[in-house]
Amino acid sequence: MIRAHTAADVRTAEEPLLAAGEPLMDRAAFALATHVAAELRERGHRIPGSVILLLVGGGNNGGDALFAGSHLARRGCQVHAAVLAEHPHAAGLAAARAAGVRVHELAGAPDLNDAVTALARRAGVWVDALTGIGARAPLREPLAGLVTALAAERAASPDEPVVVAVDVPSGIGVDDGAVPGPVLPADVTVTMGAAKPGLLLPPAAALAGRVEVVDVGLEGGLAGQAPAVCRLSATDVADLWPLPGPADHKYTRGVLGVVAGSQTYPGAAVLAVAGAVRTGLGMVRYHGPEIPTSLVHARHPEVVTAPGRVQAWAIGCGIDPDDAARAQEMERGFAAGLAARVPVVLDAGGLSLVHDDAHADLPATVVLTPHAGELALLLTARGEDTTREDVDAAPARHARLAAEVTGATVLLKGPTTVVAAPDGPLYAQADATPWLATAGAGDVLAGVLGALLAGYGDALAVYAEGRLAGVPASLAAAAAYVHGRAARLAAGQGTPPRPRDVIFSVRRASHGEDDISRHTTTGQGGPISALDVAVALPAAVAGLLR
Template sequence: MRSYAAADVRAAEEPLLAAGAQLMANAALAVELVTVRELRSRRGAVRGGRVLALVGSGNNGGDGLFAAAGLARRGVDVTVLLLGASPHVGGLAAVRGTGVRPVDLGGLAPEEAARRVVARLDGQVDDRLDAPPVDVVLDAVTGIGVSDGLRGVPGAVVAALADLWRRRGRAPGERPTVVAVDVPSGIGVDDGALPGPVLPADVTVTMGAAKPGLLVPPAARAAGRIELVDLGLGPGLSSAEPRVARLTGAGLARLVAPPPAESDKYRRGVVGVLAGSAGYPGAAVLACEAAAPLAGMVRYLGPGRVGDAVLARRPEVVCGDGRVQAWSLGSGVGVEDAARLAEARDVLARVLAAAEDDARVPVVLDAGALDLVEDGATLPPHVVLTPHAGELARLLGRLTGAPVAREEVEALPLRHLRDAVRITGATVLLKGSVTLVAGPSGPVWSQTGAPSWLATAGAGDVLAGVAGALLARWSQRAIAEPERVAEVVAGAALLHALAAREASLASSGGPIVASDVARALPTAVGRLLGGPDAGGPDAGGAVRRGGEEE
C-alpha cells in the first residue's frame, strides 16, 4: 500500500471532479457501509443503532453528512452535530430530507460545545436520560485540508471526547466505535505528527489513496484499521512519488518464497553474525536462531563461550569467518566493549573496501555497532542501521553536534529518520510499535502488526538476525538495486511482527519472550505461504479495501 501527500491527492481528484465524477457520493457510501458493518458487529443489527456524527465544514463534513443520511434511511437513530461554520449545503439538505435535524454547535463557546457533546454521549439531553448508549461516532470534522491541529469548537470537542475515552477505557463496549472519515481529524496528514487533540479511531475510511499520516507514528496509532476506498485516482497519481508505503503479506511472501529446487546453501544466502559478548551472550543465540531457518547457513564470529551457547541451541551454525552474502553486526555488543567493537569495525571496513559488486555485501549495524558510524562518513545504502528512538537520538546528536532528545524523535519520527538517512547515506530502520524504514531513494516503509507483547528484551536481536538473513538471500539485488534494500528490510520487520503474533497465539494471546519469536519464524513463513486460509497474503497489513457490498 502506497500513501501520497495531501497535495498530490487533491491534484489527482481535480480532473475527475471536472469530468463530473461522483467522488463524494462514492466516499459517503463507503463510510455508510463500513458503519453498517460496525453496527452489525457491535449489536447484531443495523436498525435501531445509534450513530453520532461530528461534522465540520468542507468536503470531509459533506462525506459525513451524506453517510449520515444514508444511515438514517436504514433505520439508524442518527444525531448530527455541526461543529463548523460552513457545513456542506448538499449534505445538509440530504440529512434534513431524512427527518434528522442537525444541531448547530459552531456558534457556541468551545467549552460549552464540548460539554454538550459529552452530555449527548451520556444520554443526558433532550429528556433522554434513559437513552441507550451511542454505538458509533463518525468523525467527519476535518480532512486533509487541516494538518496544523484543531482549534476552537472542533478542538475543544475532540479534546473532551479524547479525555472521555481515556477515562472510560478503550475496551469493546466501554465506549462507542469511532469511524474516521478519510483521516482522524487533526493529525499531521503528511508527517504523522499530533499537533493538537485527536480522537483515536477504530476504523479510518480513507478516500482514493492512503495518506502518510495514517502510516507514520504517532498519528498512525490513532488511525485504527485502515479501509481504503478506490475512487479511481490511479491515473492522477501515476506521476506522483509515494511518500510512505506499507509492505503487506503478499509482498513479503515474494521475499520468503521457497527456494528453487537447484538451490544450495550459498544460493539461499549465508549470513555472518557478529553478536553477543561475555556480558550479553543471549543476544548471539537469539540473532543466530532467528537467522538460521531463513538463510542457507549462519556463520558466527565471537568468543568461544558464546559460540558454545549458540551451538547448543543451533548446531547448524558454523563458528568462524568465511564466505557470506550479508553481515549482522553488533547485537549484544556494548559500546564499552572495545575488543568486540574492534572486531565489528574490521568486518565493516572489509565490507566498505570491497570494490567489485560481486564482493560487496549488505551489512546490518545494530546496538553497539551503531557507534561505528563516523561523523562525516558517507555510507552506501546496503549498510543498514537499526536504532530504536533513544539510539537514533544519540546517533543524530553525535553526528550533528546538536543534542536530540528521545522525546523529539518519538514526536516526529519521520523527520528524524529522514535526517539520519541524509546525514549517513545508509538505510535506516527505526524500531517501534510502528517500524519505519528508509533509504536514500524510494518511499519510507511503515510496518506494524505485532502484538504489544513484542516489547521485550532481545526482540531487537531477533530482528537483526531476520534482517541479515533476508539481505543475504537478496544480496545481489540489494547491491545492484540500492532502492530495494529498504523494501527487504521492511519485509524483515513485517516477518518479525508476524512471528511475534504466532508466538502469542501459541499461548492463547498471552505474553511472549524474544526466543518465542525466533522459534515462531518458520511457522510464520509457512502460514504466510499457505494462502488466505492460513493467515492470508495480507496478514499484517492492517488494511482492508472499503466500499464492498453490504
C-alpha cells in the same frame, strides 16, 4: 500493498474528476454509510434504531458525513448531526434534513462542549468529520477543547462508542503522522481514494484504528505519483522472499557473517543467530569469544566458526563499543562488508561504527536498526542535536534524516517500524504485538534481516541506484513484517492484519467487500520471550509462502 499519498497529490488527482462532474462525494458518502452499518452489524447491533452522531465540520469531509447520515437515516438509524462549522456543506445539509437527520447547529455555542457531549452520550457510533486532509495539526479552539472533552467522555463511558473517522482522525498530522495536540482516537478510519501518510506513520497510526481505503476512482490520477509511504502485505513479502530451487546449495542460498555477543552479553549472539538460522538461509558464520561461541554451538551446532566468504553481515548485537577487542572485531567485519560490497546490518553496539563521519557516505545496502534512543545518539553524534523525545514525536522525519546524513537505510524499531532510505518512499510496518516489547527481540530481528539480505547478497553486491533502488528498504520492511508475524504466532494472536489496497469499491456492482476477508485474531495473546519469536519464525515464513 497500501500506498499512502500526500494530501496535495490526492487533491491534484481529484481535480480533473471533479471538473468532469464525477460524483466523488456520492461515492465516498455511500461507502462511509456502508462501513458504519458494517461496524454496527459486526458488534451485534441492529441497524434500524441505532443512534449515530455526526461530528460535522466544514469542507468536503463534513459533506461526506452529512450525505452518509442521510443514507443511514433512510435505513432506520436515529442520526444526529452536530454541525460545528459556520458554513457547512450546503447540499449535504439539505440532504440530511430531507432524510430526517436531526440537525443541531452549534457553531459558536457558548456551551459547545456540554452540548456535544450530551448528544455523544446517547450515540453508539460517532462519525468524526470535524476536519479534513486540508487541515493542519494541531487543532485550534474551539475544536481542540471539544475533542479533548469527547475523548474523555469516550474513555469514561461504560460501553465505549464506536468512532469512525472520515479520511483522517481529527487532529493528526495528515502527511507526517504527528500528534501535536488532542486527537479523537478512531476504531476505524474510512479514507477516500488513497491512504494518507499520517494513517500509517507513528505516532498517529496508533490513533487511526483499522484503515479502510475507499476506491472513488482516483487510481488513474495517482498512478504517476510516487507514494509517500508504503506498507507491505503478506503477498508483497512472499514475493520478496528468496526461495531455494532444486539446484541450490548452502553457498548459493546465502551465507551470513554474524559478529554479535560478548562475554558480558552472550545471549545476544544466541538470539541473533537463532533469528538468522530459523528464517532460512544456507549458512551462518559466527565470529565471537569463547562463552558466546559455546552457547551458540550448544543451541545451533550447524553454525560455522571458521572464516570464509559471506554474502551479508549482521554486526553489533550485545556488544559494548567500549569493549576494545569486540569493537575491533566489529570494525573488521564492517570493513570486510564494505570492501566486498555486500549488505551489512548494524545493530546496537554496531551503530557506534557510524557515529562519526569516517563512513560519511554509506551505500543503502548498509542497514541501521536503532530504537529511538539509539537513533537520537547517532544523530547527535552526526551534529544533529536530538533527544529520544524528539524521535518519538516524529519518528519518520528523524529516520529519514538519519538516512540522509549517513547514506544508509534506516530501520527505526517501534510499535510501528519505520524504514527510510535517503530517497524513495518510507515504509511503515505495524505487524507485531505489544508483547514483542521484550529484551532480545531486536537481536532476533537483526538475524532475520541479515538472513534475508544474505539471500539477496550476490545481487546486492552489484547494487546500483536505478537498477535496484529501494530494494534494501523493501527487504528491511519485509524482515520487520516476518519478525512481527512470528511474534504474533508466538503470543497466540494469529497472523498480522492484511493490508488492503482497496477494501471497498462503490463502483462494483455488488457494493461489497473485495475478495480479501476481514482479519480476525484470537484475542490479546500472552507473554513471549525473544527466543519464542525465533522459534516461531519457520511457521511464520511457511504461512507467508503458503
